[in-house]
Amino acid sequence: MKSVAKSIGIVTIIMLFSRVLSLISSSFYAAKFGRTIDMEIYSYSLQVPLIIFTSLGTALATVVIPIFSGHITTGEKERAYKFADKIITLTVVLTLAFSALCILATPLITHLTPKFRSQNYELTLFALRVMFPIMIFYGLNYVFQGILQSFGKFNMPALVSIPSSLIVIIYSLLLSHQFGVKGLIVATFIGLTTQALILIPPIFKTEYRYSPSLIIKDRDLMTAAKLVPPVLIGTSAYSVNMLFNNIFCSRFEDNTVFMMNWVQNLVLYAVLAFVYSVTAVIFPRLSMYAAKNDMVEFKSSLVKILSSVTFILIPVTAGFLAVRYQLIELLIKWGKINQDDVNFAAVLMALYCIGIVGFGVKEVLDRAFYSLKDTKRPAINGVIMMVINISLSLILARFIGVFGIPLAYSISSLSGSLILVFLVRRKIGDLKLKSFGINVIKVMGASIVMFLLVVGLSTLLDNVSFGLFLIDRSIKLFIPVLLGSASYFLMTYFMKVEEAKDMLGRVMLKLPIKRKSI
Structure with missing residues (x-):
């Protein structure tokens, strides 16, 4: 587990930097x-292709890794490579056709958001038509990451968003005054294409070489075809959730879509950067244990990962x-963002925070099921979460308006994680969670x-004022964060929480301690 912990640590640092x-x-x-x-239109056009494709992309990743890594583990490399050839070819063909279909259907899609049709219809059409082809690169990104992770290459998949962020930053600094939001849409599209393209060189450093193949009759493709539908149902439930949230949010009078998505990215994506770094490393390992039918190590690894996730x-x-x-003031309270925007975002953030642990636990347990080639249970859970989210959003919106959307989403995530804990115990037996529960109580107290x-x-x-606004805001954020983090670590260490002890042990190994010779 030390090598796993090291890999997780490196990937976490890279992904946190990316986020x-x-x-x-x-x-x-x-x-x-x-x-x-x-900006509402920009945010909506950016989210819609991502939301639509998330279900297919997740299905691709969850199918590719267990089958591809399973063949690599058992020494059937040629079979693994032929499977990858077919998956890549099918991904390009299907996403190209789907993107073209969505572009043609753009006028129909805008009917879902009447506000955008009435206020800036031309920009809405332009934004969606530019963004829909990005699904081709999303598809390749998912498959390439799965192949590299199966080879034990985790660093480059964690780096994929860095070039796209740099392109948007450069545009915002140098060209935004000249080309406006329309140029931002194009710059974002160019940036997102790099997420797949930068993974091609590291794939070339492996033994695998892509060869186009459209041969459908194949054992592994048949296996994948059986696994994909339940995954699609489960992940489509997530996509429907997010699409509903965006459409429902757009119907409120204030411009809330942009801020809602910004806060969601701040909380969920920052948190999931850590969770995805964990699952990226552990998923191939769990798949390997499942392929060997080594359930003792499977259970031990799963509980260890759950402990690490809740510890963070x-x-x-x-x-x-x-x-x-x-945090919000440091990040966006300058330029055209005012205090009212900050207050609004802070409430949204508090409501999204309620579901953070649920988001993380759900992602880990989903991967545990996928590694066992059980896609049915996560699918059922996804549908249940969708029903909870949509129902609660409609109910809560009557009482607290747009704030009902993040609250409903957090409640549905917590509910989904609890359901999966119950299902995984039924699937693989007792996980011996007593010590895990005691650790959680200690962590909550700290x-x-x-x-x-x-x-x-x-x-x-x-x-207190510290002068320049950037310095002032940075000090007021980072001093409490650093001291709070140190206090948490010390408390958990003295309460003998295993993760804190492991972390200190790894730090001590890195320190150049001089030992006196006797």
């Missing part, structure tokens, strides 16, 4: 263009809640103390 850069890019264009109808995500939840105003400390420090620092 930070992505947040910086979104902060640049948020401040440049503000909370306007044009519970304090992250407390930390986000404690410093949400300071997180509450950390929360109170951070809130107290933030309150004290609010009454």
